[in-house]
Amino acid sequence: MTAREQNLSEIRDAVAKLCASFPMEYWRELDRERRYPTGFVRALTESGYLSCLIPEEYGGAGLGLSAAAAILEEIQRSGANGAACHAQMYTMGTVLRHCSEAQKKKYLPKIAKGELRLQAFGITEPSAGSDTSSIRTTAVRKGERYVVNGQKVWTSRAEHSDLMLLFARTTPRERVQKKTDGMSVFLVDMKAALGKGLTLRPIRTMINHATTEVFFDNLEVPAENLVGEEGKGFRCILDGMNAERILIGAECIGDARWFIAKATAYANERKVFGRPIGQNQGVQFPIARAYMATEAAALMVERATLLYESGKPCGPESNMAKQLAAEASWQAADMCLQTHGGFGFAEEYDVERKFRETRLYQIAPISTNLVLCYLAEHVLQLPRSY
Ligand SMILES: Cc1cc2nc3c(=O)[nH]c(=O)nc-3n(C[C@H](O)[C@H](O)[C@H](O)COP(=O)(O)OP(=O)(O)OC[C@H]3O[C@@H](n4cnc5c(N)ncnc54)[C@H](O)[C@@H]3O)c2cc1C
Numbered sequence: 001m002t003a004r005e006q007n008l009s010e011i012r013d014a015v016a017k018l019c020a021s022f023p024m025e026y027w028r029e030l031d032r033e034r035r036y037p038t039g040f041v042r043a044l045t046e047s048g049y050l051s052c053l054i055p056e057e058y059g060g061a062g063l064g065l066s067a068a069a070a071i072l073e074e075i076q077r078s079g080a081n082g083a084a085c086h087a088q089m090y091t092m093g094t095v096l097r098h099c100s101e102a103q104k105k106k107y108l109p110k111i112a113k114g115e116l117r118l119q120a121f122g123i124t125e126p127s128a129g130s131d132t133s134s135i136r137t138t139a140v141r142k143g144e145r146y147v148v149n150g151q152k153v154w155t156s157r158a159e160h161s162d163l164m165l166l167f168a169r170t171t172p173r174e175r176v177q178k179k180t181d182g183m184s185v186f187l188v189d190m191k192a193a194l195g196k197g198l199t200l201r202p203i204r205t206m207i208n209h210a211t212t213e214v215f216f217d218n219l220e221v222p223a224e225n226l227v228g229e230e231g232k233g234f235r236c237i238l239d240g241m242n243a244e245r246i247l248i249g250a251e252c253i254g255d256a257r258w259f260i261a262k263a264t265a266y267a268n269e270r271k272v273f274g275r276p277i278g279q280n281q282g283v284q285f286p287i288a289r290a291y292m293a294t295e296a297a298a299l300m301v302e303r304a305t306l307l308y309e310s311g312k313p314c315g316p317e318s319n320m321a322k323q324l325a326a327e328a329s330w331q332a333a334d335m336c337l338q339t340h341g342g343f344g345f346a347e348e349y350d351v352e353r354k355f356r357e358t359r360l361y362q363i364a365p366i367s368t369n370l371v372l373c374y375l376a377e378h379v380l381q382l383p384r385s386y
Contacts, residue, residue, distance in 0.1 A: 008070045015071050018043055019078035024350050027080060031208045031353050036160050041085045044075075045114040050085055053092040058104060059112035064309045065243060069250035069301065076254025077261075079350055081357055083209060086247060087119045087157060091165050093243030094185065098228035098236040103187065107163065119161035120190065122152040122214055123237065130370050131386070132167075133179040133234070137216060139168040139186060141223065141230075146170075146186065148197070148219040154364070156211040158200050164188045164214075166221075167237060170230050184233040187225045196220075207356045242304075242314050244365055245322035249301040252325035255358040256294040259332035262351065263287050263339040270341075283339060290332040297324035316379045323371040326361035333358050 001009070022040050030037055044050050049071050054060020061067075068089045075082035088111070095104070095118070110116040128134040137150025148168055158164060164187075171182030190198060197219030200212045228236045264287060267278030277283045304321040307314035333355045337344035344351045362368050376382040 004066070008066060011067055011070050012074045014047075015049060015074040016078060018047060018049075019075055019080050022080060024079055028347055028350065028353065032347070034204065034208050036157075036210050037081070037084045038160075040080065041160075042114070044085060048112075050088045050114075051112040053089055053096070054108050054112045055096070058108035060108065065246060066305045066309060069247055069305050072247055073250040073254035073257075076251045077257045078254075079258055079354065081208070082251055082254075083207075083357070083360070084157065084160075085119060086251065087121050087161075088117065090244035090247050091118055091121055091240065093240030094165060094227065094236050095240075097239050098185070099187070102224070103227070107187065111163075116162045117160065118163040118165070119157035120155055120164035122155040122158075122164050122188075123167045124154045125151060126153045126213075130367060132237075133173065133183070135167065135169055135183065137166075137168045138172075139166075139170050139184060139221065141170070144223045145220045146223060146226070148186075148188075148216040148221055150216050152214040152216075154203070154211050155200075155214045156209055158190065158210075158212045158214055159202065160210060162189070162191050164190050165227070167233060170233075176231075180234040182231050184230050185227040185236045186221050187227055188219075188221055189225075193219055193221075207353075207360060209360070241365075242308055242318040245318040246301060246304045246308060246314075248361055248365060249297070249304070249318075249321035249325035252322075252329035252358065252361050253294060253298045253301055255329040255354060256290065256297070256325070256332040258354060259329070259336035259351075259358075260287060260291050260294065262349075263290075263332075263336040266343075267339055277339070286335040286338065290328070290335045293324075293328040293331050297321070297328040300324050316375060319366075319371045319374050322361070322366070323368055326358075326368070329358045330362060 048061050051060040052063045052067050052071060056062035072082050072086055107116060111118050123132060125135045125137060127136060137152065139146040139148045166186045166188045168184060169182060170184040173179055176182035197217050199215040202212050205211060267283050267287065268276050270277045301321040304314050304317035307317055336351050337355055340349060340351055343349055373385055377384045
């Protein structure tokens with residue numbers, strides 16, 4: 001085992017131990033009542049896992065993306081749901097590369113200590129959807145402030161976060177040459193803004209995800225909270241997106257491994273017609289297929305992670321990692337439900353909850369078609385289709 005593998009293996013063991021103290025009944029109850037896993041997120045924060053990507057000089061562990069990926073994979077593999085807090089890791093792709101030194105000094109130590117939570121990332125809008133350059137939320141500079149107006153949708157964890165990374169248009173689309181120009185990123189202090197131009201409205205969904213609509217009505221954001229250069233925000237977001245895709249890919253691998261372990265155990269234990277159902281090839285083969293798809297996807301996640309960590313371009317690999325892993329986890333979810341027969345529908349087996357949860361990754365943070373569009377255009381040089 002290399003030193004890197006040894007480190008990752010120790011992290012995995014420690015995360016698995018932490019997750020074991022939050023039994024499946026904890027997640028079932030939260031899911032039933034659509035409550036946020038405050039205790040779990042606190043435990044992850046206090047143990048330093050959520051700040052693993054924050055450099056040591058700002059109070060974090062200063063680890064690489066592979067450590068973050070191992071942590072999130074292990075959380076999902078235990079049957080838990082890391083979506084409650086994964087944004088604190090994937091926002092770091094943008095924050096570490098584009099925040100000023102002053103912004104990092106102001107926010108990162110507090111995030112590392114758990115005094116501030118950066119869990120909300122507001123990009124998607126109801127009318128723009130996947131066409132990010134069509135966002136209509138505007139931020140207009142007035143002296144030392146920006147005045148923000150507009151609406152976001154699906155801004156997850158906003159009610160449980162102190163800060164939001166907000167993406168808004170600072171120059172109208174018709175006044176820029178490239179439609180991806182003229183947009184900017186801001187760090188919004190949500191606690192200060194609530195009731196003063198910022199309103200949240202929860203959306204009830206098929207999973208327990210604490211997602212919201214966010215309304216901006218003349219919200220004033222200090223100019224010093226602009227991240228990077230005004231009008232160049234798309235670049236900042238893109239830099240963060242590869243990390244996000246890789247981390248979501250790792251979560252999907254964790255989900256897939258949970259489904260495979262759960263199905264294998266059940267197939268060995270459940271007896272019908274006087275023998276374990278797993279003795280039938282009709283039951284074995286889908287498990288073996290899901291295993292094969294998962295191991296292949298895990299290799300792509302690993303490859304994308306290594307490229308990202310060494311600072312090399314990794315757009316295609318990150319997108320493929322996310323897509324292959326999301327497909328593998330969905331294949332494993334469907335297989336696991338089928339293996340459990342009717343019991344797969346019963347809450348107490350946790351299969352139906354994980355089945356619903358892992359389905360999200362076909363849609364968010366980027367839908368499967370848009371990954372294919374990206375590969376077709378940027379890797380295969382086919383005509384742009386959108
Ligand atoms: C539970 C949940 C949590 C989320 N959390 C966040 C969050 O925290 N922050 C945030 O900013 N966003 C968040 N999102 C939003 C998510 O990123 C979007 O839902 C996703 O990017 C897809 O956008 P859309 O829903 O508007 O779909 P649309 O863009 O309307 O697309 C609908 C369908 O049409 C397809 N489609 C669209 N255009 C094309 C095309 N040109 N070619 C082929 N197919 C196409 C898509 O693939 C999709 O299947 C979340 C979403 C959900 C459901």
